[in-house]
Amino acid sequence: MTQKFSILIVDDEFVVRDSLSKWFMQDGYKVGTAENAAQALKMMNEGPWDIIFIDIKMPGMNGLELQKRIKEIDPNAIIIIITAFASVDTAVQALKEGAYDYITKPIDPDYLSHLVKNVLKHKKLTDEHIKLREHISELIMGEELIGESPQIKKVIELAKTVAPTNTTVMIRGESGTGKELVARLIHAHSPRRYFPFVSVNCGAVPDTLLESELFGHEKGAFTDALYRRKGKFEIADGGTIFLDEIGTISLKMQIQLLRVLETKQFTRIGGNETITSDFRVICATNCNLEQAVKEGKFREDLYYRLNVFTIFIPPLRERRSDIPLIANYYLKKYATMMHKPITEISPEAMDMLIRYDWPGNVRELKNAIERAMVLAKPPAILPQDLPIHPIEEEQPENETLEAVEKAHILKILNKTNWNITQAAKILGIDRVTLYNKIEKYNLRRDRNT
Amino acid sequence: MTSPKLNKILIVPIYPVDFSLVLTLVPSIREIFKCDVILDNTNHLNLSSAYDSSRYQFNSTKIISILSEKFNNFNGKVLGVISVDLFIPVLTYVFGEAQLGGKISVVSTFRLNEIAYGFQENRKLTEERLLKEAVHELGHNFGLLHCENYLCVMHPSTSVEEVDIKSPYFCNDCYEKLFWQISSKFNDYHDGK
Ligand SMILES: [Zn+2]
Ligand SMILES: [Zn+2]
Numbered sequence: 001m002t003q004k005f006s007i008l009i010v011d012d013e014f015v016v017r018d019s020l021s022k023w024f025m026q027d028g029y030k031v032g033t034a035e036n037a038a039q040a041l042k043m044m045n046e047g048p049w050d051i052i053f054i055d056i057k058m059p060g061m062n063g064l065e066l067q068k069r070i071k072e073i074d075p076n077a078i079i080i081i082i083t084a085f086a087s088v089d090t091a092v093q094a095l096k097e098g099a100y101d102y103i104t105k106p107i108d109p110d111y112l113s114h115l116v117k118n119v120l121k122h123k124k125l126t127d128e129h130i131k132l133r134e135h136i137s138e139l140i141m142g143e144e145l146i147g148e149s150p151q152i153k154k155v156i157e158l159a160k161t162v163a164p165t166n167t168t169v170m171i172r173g174e175s176g177t178g179k180e181l182v183a184r185l186i187h188a189h190s191p192r193r194y195f196p197f198v199s200v201n202c203g204a205v206p207d208t209l210l211e212s213e214l215f216g217h218e219k220g221a222f223t224d225a226l227y228r229r230k231g232k233f234e235i236a237d238g239g240t241i242f243l244d245e246i247g248t249i250s251l252k253m254q255i256q257l258l259r260v261l262e263t264k265q266f267t268r269i270g271g272n273e274t275i276t277s278d279f280r281v282i283c284a285t286n287c288n289l290e291q292a293v294k295e296g297k298f299r300e301d302l303y304y305r306l307n308v309f310t311i312f313i314p315p316l317r318e319r320r321s322d323i324p325l326i327a328n329y330y331l332k333k334y335a336t337m338m339h340k341p342i343t344e345i346s347p348e349a350m351d352m353l354i355r356y357d358w359p360g361n362v363r364e365l366k367n368a369i370e371r372a373m374v375l376a377k378p379p380a381i382l383p384q385d386l387p388i389h390p391i392e393e394e395q396p397e398n399e400t401l402e403a404v405e406k407a408h409i410l411k412i413l414n415k416t417n418w419n420i421t422q423a424a425k426i427l428g429i430d431r432v433t434l435y436n437k438i439e440k441y442n443l444r445r446d447r448n449t
Numbered sequence: 450m451t452s453p454k455l456n457k458i459l460i461v462p463i464y465p466v467d468f469s470l471v472l473t474l475v476p477s478i479r480e481i482f483k484c485d486v487i488l489d490n491t492n493h494l495n496l497s498s499a500y501d502s503s504r505y506q507f508n509s510t511k512i513i514s515i516l517s518e519k520f521n522n523f524n525g526k527v528l529g530v531i532s533v534d535l536f537i538p539v540l541t542y543v544f545g546e547a548q549l550g551g552k553i554s555v556v557s558t559f560r561l562n563e564i565a566y567g568f569q570e571n572r573k574l575t576e577e578r579l580l581k582e583a584v585h586e587l588g589h590n591f592g593l594l595h596c597e598n599y600l601c602v603m604h605p606s607t608s609v610e611e612v613d614i615k616s617p618y619f620c621n622d623c624y625e626k627l628f629w630q631i632s633s634k635f636n637d638y639h640d641g642k
């Protein structure tokens with residue numbers, strides 16, 4: 001763990017001192033408490049304290065007076081005033097006299113943690129001790145880009161090259177090639193790595209919800225909005241936002257997006273507070289954006305704003321030499337997870353894997369191995385355990401109409417990334433019918449999309 | 450080291466609660482903590498002393514002390530799961546609370562449900578969030594502090610969006626500490642004998 005900060009809590013109420021100190025102790029802070037001004041001044045000797053919380057209303061010397069005395073001892077002390085709604089005026093007075101901020105009881109935990117984080121972020125960034133931490137791959141946690149082929153090496157090299165900059169990156173590639181992994185790789189190698197990586201699949205969220213998803217909403221912004229909710233742009237502050245399926249968003253959203261990218265400012269739905277967020281954008285698409293621009297479905301200005309640096313991930317069938325590596329990686333992983341002593345893929349099965357075209361790319365291969373692991377008997381995965389049938393398409397005469405329909409619907413769904421509206425359109429049926437068919441055939445979307 | 454079976458986790462549904470949600474926790478927690486997980490659905494707790502009628506919320510610290518009294522003799526960790534809104538006096542709400550390095554913790558599904566934010570119910574998501582918060586609070590019980598790795602389950606989350614960012618798993622650092630905790634307890638036991 002990196003260096004820990006210290007917090008002093010001054011309040012005459014035991015329950016406030018107790019619950020606040022527990023709250024901060026969980027964060028690993030060194031916490032001190034004082035129940036009155038005299039004790040607080042004594043505690044100053046045990047400092048320095050990075051943040052001092054002071055209750056404004058205390059018997060004896062009040063918070064305002066105490067603040068003055070503390071500032072005499074340590075002019076740089078960061079003081080946060082705790083107040084009840086009734087005494088906000090005094091809190092404002094405290095601000096004028098150099099308090100960092102004030103909070104009202106009961107305290108919004110979300111606000112409190114952000115306030116503390118912001119104070120410490122500032123301290124932390126200026127601290128030399130924060131050096132680049134090793135174990136970057138840990139940030140990607142488990143999943144990584146696997147491959148030794150020149151194509152995938154090129155992708156990794158490009159990602160690492162662009163990582164330290166603030167450049168907007170566009171990742172192109174068929175679905176299942178690992179676009180999000182590349183985005184995470186960039187984030188993990190950037191100075192933003194200590195801040196969140198926030199991923200939004202624009203294609204999976206209906207347009208009406210996407211706005212709230214990205215910008216957040218205030219309590220009461222719409223009938224059912226019972227609580228305030230932060231948008232992804234706000235959460236990504238300091239970090240990276242990954243916009244997947246960027247090609248699917250509506251023209252209206254495109255305009256809003258363009259504005260946010262340019263100003264880095266926005267308001268929550270139903271709110272009027274302007275929120276500023278420092279985020280880096282990485283986006284991804286598997287559709288032909290240039291064509292969409294030509295057809296007027298995608299704004300040209302937004303296209304240029306996003307398409308600053310492009311990384312293209314080749315489909316798996318174009319780097320077949322990586323297939324054994326990836327297959328064995330997932331073999332090991334699932335064998336451990338499922339506690340199954342399966343240690344190899346038989347040469348015949350491996351041959352099938354290498355020759356198959358993998359329209360669903362790495363994701364499909366991963367799923368194939370996972371499924372095979374369930375079916376296979378120790379010690380090896382055999383051809384019959386694999387859910388791939390390269391010859392299937394040559395003998396469709398044997399298939400029932402239902403099977404063909406099921407396969408076709410699944411294909412279109414995957415192609416449109418489960419955009420129901422789009423898929424229904426292509427299939428020439430309405431959405432309700434499509435939903436019914438999905439239900440009937442028990443079609444499920446891959447979790448990792 | 451592989452089977453520290455002395456560590457038991459007891460999951461206690463506290464009514465009102467969505468019992469089917471509680472059920473989903475059992476196999477995952479067993480898998481993550483690698484120890485016995487028991488579900489106790491026989492104890493109905495009287496929560497009236499924990500309810501704050503001016504806030505329409507339940508005081509989680511008081512729920513913890515009720516649990517603590519009830520399971521006084523239980524040798525292991527106790528996780529209460531409830532579906533009502535929780536608070537601690539100084540804060541407007543909490544997702545859960547745990548005794549740091551102690552025995553009892555409590556989580557609520559209330560603010561983990563999309564309905565609370567005006568969206569359609571998404572059970573899968575609620576289940577995932579509940580698992581993360583449950584593992585997180587249990588992590589505190591095993592003495593773990595918050596972790597800076599935002600994917601780690603011990604990363605603090607005060608908003609549901611932050612819950613969504615993290616994974617239900619411990620990062621390597623936290624996992625090591627957790628396991629050290631679990632196995633050293635195991636050794637203590639043998640030494641004590
Ligand atoms: Zn915590
Ligand atoms: Zn951790």
